Amino acid sequence: MTSDELDFLPLKVTHIDEGGRRCFDPDGKRRLIEACEKPGASVAGLALKAGVNANQLRKWIMLERRRLMHIDSRKSSRTGSAEFVPVVEVAEPDAVTASANLRSSPAVTPVLRPREVVRSSPRPPSPSRLVARLPNGVSLEFECSGQDPALITTMIDALRSR
Numbered sequence: 001m002t003s004d005e006l007d008f009l010p011l012k013v014t015h016i017d018e019g020g021r022r023c024f025d026p027d028g029k030r031r032l033i034e035a036c037e038k039p040g041a042s043v044a045g046l047a048l049k050a051g052v053n054a055n056q057l058r059k060w061i062m063l064e065r066r067r068l069m070h071i072d073s074r075k076s077s078r079t080g081s082a083e084f085v086p087v088v089e090v091a092e093p094d095a096v097t098a099s100a101n102l103r104s105s106p107a108v109t110p111v112l113r114p115r116e117v118v119r120s121s122p123r124p125p126s127p128s129r130l131v132a133r134l135p136n137g138v139s140l141e142f143e144c145s146g147q148d149p150a151l152i153t154t155m156i157d158a159l160r161s162r
Contacts, residue, residue: 006035010051024052032057033064087130134159 011032012025032050036043036057043061047054130142130152140159144152 006046006049008032009046009049029060030064033061036061087132132159 008028008031011028013022014025015023017023028050032046035041036046043057044054047057050057130140130144132140134140142152142155
């Protein structure tokens with residue numbers, strides 16, 4: 001980083017509150033956080049130049065990331081994207097291509113069936129395929145054998161938590 005990019009350092013104190021804590025210029029804090037995000041930037045070094053504690057600067061960076069993630073999640077929730085991706089059982093994987101939004105397509109309606117008891121068979125099971133298109137545009141495709149349902153369940157749970 002050049003010294004021209006860091007001309008706002010040290011941070012300007014706007015006022016000191018009743019507890020003796022310093023309040024800094026918001027624009028300077030924003031620029032400092034952006035400088036810390038650049039490749040090769042040293043958070044501790046920038047904190048020293050800014051006149052703030054390195055732990056305080058790390059906290060500001062963490063809070064800014066959370067704020068940006070919250071804004072992104074609010075934007076995606078406003079677009080009407082569903083939290084759960086509908087899953088449709090298909091007899092032959094190549095026979096049907098599900099549309100990205102099943103609610104707008106009246107021709108494809110998922111059929112709910114009661115769970116069947118799985119009995120072992122002497123022949124090896126054919127592989128199963130799961131294709132999911134997420135609201136953010138990512139498409140996932142999983143293929144598993146009879147011994148992999150726990151793996152698929154874990155992956156679906158992990159996707160659901162995001």
